[in-house]
Amino acid sequence: MKSYYEIFGIQPDATSEAVTAAYQRLQAQYQAERIRGLDEDIQRVARQRVQELEQAYAVLNDPQSRQEYDRTHGFGQPETPAAAPVAHAAQNQHGLSPRERWYAVGGVVLALLLIGVVWMLTDRTELPSVGEMNRRAPDISLPTLAGDELRLSDYRGQVVLVNFWGTWCEPCIRETPALQAAYTELKDQGLVIVGVNLTDDEIRQGNSLEDVQAFVDQFQVSYPIALDMEGEATRAFRVFPLPTSFFIDPAGNIRFVRVSEITADEVTVLFEELQAEATAQR
CATH class of the missing domain: 1.10.287.110 (DnaJ domain)
Structure with a gap:
């Protein structure tokens, strides 16, 4: 407790x-x-x-x-x-x-x-943390830590996990190795992970992009990191606690929401479910 x-x-x-x-x-x-x-x-x-x-x-x-x-x-x-x-x-x-x-x-x-x-x-x-839904995912467009632009709709046709996080968030720190492990294992099978950093909150707390980069380097994160500089993605997805992960099916619909820390096994199970569903519909 x-x-x-x-x-x-x-x-x-x-x-x-x-x-x-x-x-x-x-x-x-x-x-x-x-x-x-x-x-x-x-x-x-x-x-x-x-x-x-x-x-x-x-x-x-x-x-x-x-x-x-x-x-x-x-x-x-x-x-x-x-x-x-x-x-x-x-x-x-x-x-x-x-x-x-x-x-x-x-x-x-x-x-x-x-x-x-x-x-x-x-x-x-003890609280239920995974919810099912079926609503259209917002088509966000954000700058990335690498310096380019990320548009969510560019990943249409793939299963996408959008993870909202911050460097100050303890559950985010704990789950990042699990996300990276899942990405390493499943990216060749079609999984896309996009980490959305709440950069506006980072700045309010006195952190900088250098701090975000240091976090990414520490955990050797290889999936793209988008920067929510103005909070627009956070509002569009209606994010409340951190971390929160949204699973988007190949058709562009949010199907699952994981509130709080996620595990590699959960990523695998939900990815395989959405992947199998998409395969059956072809």
């Missing part, structure tokens, strides 16, 4: 400003207009992701709740100066009664327990 810090992609010692910035960035990926019209299973996943974000932010944005969360989950926090508890105790003596203090502490603990239960019930690993 991921911690709230892992959900936001931040360190346990992150400032409150960093917590808010991470929350706002992730929340933007689940905007209603991005998921409207998608398969109901995918929309349900998105709603559950939003619930996770809200739960995590409610705790991390409140100093007392965050301190209790850190304590119960083993995240070290700097010790409070010795004088602080005394001052706090003095304040309580003139404010809340012992019973009121007990209720207050008990309420925080109960809230954290309830949040933990909800999190367990909505664990990412």
Whole structure:
């Protein structure tokens, strides 16, 4: 089960400003207009992701709740100066009664327990992540990291996997070797993989094309990398979380959507299904 810090992609010692910035960035990926019209299973996943974000932010944005969360989950926090508890105790003596203090502490603990239960019930690993659909793929045209232009319609007649990713995205980092392995194995059988980097988000986070290139070099990625400089492809495909992979059949229709990290085996299974279907229709 991921911690709230892992959900936001931040360190346990992150400032409150960093917590808010991470929350706002992730929340933007689940905007209603991005998921409207998608398969109901995918929309349900998105709603559950939003619930996770809200739960995590409610705790991390409140100093007392965050301190209790850190304590119960083993995240070290700097010790409070010795004088602080005394001052706090003095304040309580003139404010809340012992019973009121007990209720207050008990309420925080109960809230954290309830949040933990909800999190367990909505664990990412237990959510349906592959959705079926049948809608026309947007005909995007984007510059590539190699310096040329990529037009999706040029791959008509082949099975295409369009993978949206970012260098800061931990699941993207984990899945990239699997994508490259699948591409190496299946490209001669007709699989096309296009990696679409959310370059506009990269720039907002202070990253550059050199950082994107370094990522590609690190994992020896050989499939084309398109650069979504203005977010147009992200909007056209209605991408919400990262990574998200779209499987497009030879006729140019999106048939499967894989939300979150994908494996080489999943790529193989979905590719072979679409390839076999296309062969049977000839």
